[in-house]
Amino acid sequence: MADDYLIEVDDCIKRYGGVVALKGVSLRVRKGSVHGLLGENGAGKSTLVKIIAGIVQATSGTMRFNGEEIVDADVKAMEEKGVFLVTQEPMIVEPMTVADNLMLGRWPARSGFVRDRHMMALATSFLEEANLDPRRLASTLSVVEKRKLNILRALHSGGKLIILDEPTTALTMADKHQLFTFMKQLRAQSVSFLFISHYNEEILEICDEVSVLRDGQMIGQGQVVSHLDSSALSEMVIGRDVHLFKRVTDEAKGxxxxxxxxxxxxxxxxxxxxxxxxxxxxxxxxxxxxxxxxxxxxxxxxxxxxxxxxxxxxxxxxxxxxxxxxxxxIAFLSEDRLRDGIIAIQSIAENMTLSSLPAVSRFGWVSRSAERQLVEKFWRLFAVKAASHAAPLGSLSGGNQQKVLLSRLVATEPRLxxxxxxxxxxDVGVKEEVHRLVDDLSHRGVSVIxxxxxxxxxxxxxxxxxxxxxxxxxxxxxxxxxxxxxxxxxxxxxxxxxxxxxxxxxx
Ligand SMILES: Nc1ncnc2c1ncn2[C@@H]1O[C@H](COP(=O)(O)OP(=O)(O)OP(=O)(O)O)[C@@H](O)[C@H]1O
Structure with missing residues (x-):
């Protein structure tokens, strides 16, 4: 029934210039459920959730929240209705306490000053269940505690639908377990989650239903997870089952x-x-x-x-x-591509060749044809999905940014x-290609850690x-x-x- 659904998106189209990121997508998320959103790199997952959160406006289509038609809503309007997007980058102010962070933007102020006691009391009741001490400095929190604090802040502001975009990034196994337990507790209190992940095991563990985007189209909407297994998920995501790569160890080592x-x-x-x-x-x-x-x-x-x-x-x-x-x-791939890796406003081509300038330069000038050759080679190898080589790296989907960084690293022709x-x-398909690429590097004599x-x-x-x-x-x-x-x-x-x-x- 329609009133089972918290969010209903219909026939959503999103164009970024010449790129059609969403080609008439529909999605329904049930109240009090964890709904997985899967898809290859560049399939349109982030675009769809940004539209739901009011960060990006759809080119066309309709959206209903709790039965109410939503028109031209921005982030603030969607947050007021109860929709929050929690990104991988925790929006935490480190020198402030947990309680201050919880209240950010919603401080119960009178005549311009913050009433500390009242704030602490409010926060304590909220934090108790999550085992977070409101007086702790946010800088002392672990990654998972910061992510929990973000979710709590969304709840404290009246969150009914919490969107998590790859929330397990950088989490250890124990952290993941803790986060999932926390989500299950909240689901029991009728909070809904929209959960983006590239890990089939995570989807199978935490989600009730899953929807799969492929190349901007919804190819499986609201599938019941208990009827699926990992190979069925991979098949929906990339159109075939994934053959897991296993390295054949060469006994006669170098x-x-x-x-x-x-x-x-x-x-x-x-x-x-x-x-x-x-x-x-x-x-x-x-x-x-x-x-x-x-x-x-x-x-x-x-x-x-x-x-x-x-x-x-x-x-x-x-x-x-x-x-x-x-x-x-020696070449190095950072675990934090946003902080160490990408230069968002430079083009894909520039980012790919950044570390290998000697290879594409002559007498101090960058040879455009050498640069083009190198970029084309990796573009094909990694099946990078973007409008052109000249597109700024920041406009690519997260997974495609990672592919560009890997290209940059391989292009330096490293020995270690x-x-x-x-x-x-x-995504699951490219993951296996990355394994093959690393294996191939090693067969060419490169040592890899x-x-x-x-x-x-x-x-x-x-x-x-x-x-x-x-x-x-x-x-x-x-x-x-x-x-x-x-x-x-x-x-x-x-x-x-x-x-x-x-x-x-x-x-
Ligand atoms: N600001 C933008 N400008 C131009 N194109 C964009 C912009 N944002 C996204 N795109 C394009 O829209 C498409 C969908 O991107 P999106 O980030 O939604 O993919 P995704 O499914 O979240 O991928 P990933 O798993 O890699 O994060 C991609 O082709 C991407 O390059």
């Missing part, structure tokens, strides 16, 4: 090319690590264990780190900064690559896993035959902590 020696930094102490030519090695460990930190140190992102990175037996100090690392043949969360935001929170993904693609505990490498094991559970066990038995391994996070 020579050791890279040797890390005597690396010391605050919280990091690695005596020696040998990496072979064409080897793919995974760094795994609990947050703060040193896995991510060593990756950053190798790329010159930890200026305080001391130590050596020898290449083919020739001693070299660790690079002092990324420019020196690049000159040494450090990949931090390489498939973040990338992978750091990912998805341990299953790591085990399918690496030759060995280096396990980090308390800033040291506690074990190095061949990936072949290891399970995700083994890696968790190793993380804990090595650190001698009496915590149940299966409930704790790894990177």
């Amino acid at each position: 020579d050791v090319v890279w040797t890390l020696r005597d690396v010391r930094a605050s919280g990091l102490s690695v005596d020696r690590l040998d990496i072979r030519k064409g080897e793919i090695i995974g760094f795994a460990g609990l947050p703060g264990s040193g896995a991510k930190e060593l990756g950053r140190a190798i790329y010159g992102l930890m200026p305080s780190a001391r130590g050596f990175l020898d290449e083919s037996g020739v001693a070299h100090a660790l690079p002092r900064d990324p420019a020196e690392a690049l000159r040494t043949g 690559v450090i990949l931090n969360e390489p498939t973040r935001g990338i 992978i750091i990912t929170s998805d341990i299953e993904e790591m085990l399918r693609i690496v030759d060995r896993v280096a396990l980090f505990v308390d800033g040291r490498i506690s074990a190095i094991e061949p990936a072949h035959g290891l399970t995700k559970e083994d890696v968790f066990e190793m993380a804990y038995s090595a650190s001698d902590r009496s915590v149940s391994a299966s409930h704790q996070p790894l990177h």
Whole structure:
């Protein structure tokens, strides 16, 4: 029945200049449900939720909220009705308390000043269930606590439909579990969620219904999740089941090319690590264990780190900064593409060739034809979806931005690559292509370090896993035959902590 639905979008079309992002899309979200929104990179998911949240106006189409027709509503109007979009970037003011953040924009002020006590009382009742102390400084919150605070702020402002765009980005497994439990509690109180994710397991775990966009069209609306499995979801998203890539480990390994020696930094102490030519090695460990930190140190992102990175037996100090690392043949993919990676106003072509200017320049001039060749090669390889090479990177969908960053990295023709969360935001089909690309790089002699929170993904693609505990490498094991559970066990038995391994996070 129509009054079962909180939101009803009909025949929605959205054009961005020549690009038709949505081609007559309809969507219905039930009251008190978690509704998944799936689709390939660039399928139109973010565009659709931005229209629902009033951030972007549709070119044509109709929308009803709680039965009421919505016309020309902006963000403020939609928030007043109870629709909130919670993005990956937590809108948190770090130097303020949790309570202040909760009240942001809605402070119960009289004659211009804030009544602290009243505010705290209001916040406390709201926060109690979420286990958040209102007096804590927001800067001390974990990523998941910040995301919870964002959701609470939406609720506090009267949120009835909360839209989460890839909310599990950067969350450990334990964090995800906590977030999902929180969402289920809120659903029981009739809050609805619209949930964008590229992870089939997440959709199957948390969603009641799912809708799938493909190339701007709705190809499955309101499918009941309990009737579906992972391959059915992949088939809806990319039109076929996904064949999971599994690296065939070459037993006759290459020579050791890279040797890390005597690396010391605050919280990091690695005596020696040998990496072979064409080897793919995974760094795994609990947050703060040193896995991510060593990756950053190798790329010159930890200026305080001391130590050596020898290449083919020739001693070299660790690079002092990324420019020196690049000159040494080292490339790095940041886990935070918005902060470190993209230059949103520059074109796709410029972003792709940014780190490889020597390859496309002659006597200091950028050769446009060399640039074009390089861009075309990667454009095809990654099936980048955008209007043209000249489009600003900021106008691309998140997953397509990630593809451009990967292109940029490969274009530097590196000899050692450090990949931090390489498939973040990338759809199920392209994810497997990225795995094949990394495998291919290794067959061309490039050594690769992978750091990912998805341990299953790591085990399918690496030759060995280096396990980090308390800033040291506690074990190095061949990936072949290891399970995700083994890696968790190793993380804990090595650190001698009496915590149940299966409930704790790894990177
Ligand atoms: N501001 C914009 N200007 C021009 N084109 C845009 C703009 N925003 C989105 N697009 C285009 O609209 C299409 C849909 O993008 P959208 O961000 O909605 O995809 P998505 O499904 O969210 O993808 P992803 O999974 O990669 O985040 C893409 O082709 C994108 O390049």
